[in-house]
Amino acid sequence: MVTVQDAGGNTVANRTASVTLAVTPPGGPSLTCTANPINAVAGVATFAGCTLDATGTYTLTATASGLTNAISNSFTITGGG
Numbered sequence: 001m002v003t004v005q006d007a008g009g010n011t012v013a014n015r016t017a018s019v020t021l022a023v024t025p026p027g028g029p030s031l032t033c034t035a036n037p038i039n040a041v042a043g044v045a046t047f048a049g050c051t052l053d054a055t056g057t058y059t060l061t062a063t064a065s066g067l068t069n070a071i072s073n074s075f076t077i078t079g080g081g
Helices: none
Strands: 018-024 056-063 075-077
Touching: none
Parallel strands: none
Antiparallel strands: 018 056, 056 075
């Protein structure tokens, strides 16, 4: 879930920006979501069914035209055992 926020960190409920989610570093694993990009509803873009196809440590970057990018905390995907 990605929220469109103002400079004070408040959700901007009237924004319906088209938000794209990407994995960092570029050229790493393939990020697949049910829909990507997705339009925000009431300032919130909810991504579903997202998967990465490789192990490693990554971040996600959300982008929307005219807005500052948002970068997630890093996370690690490990292989199953």
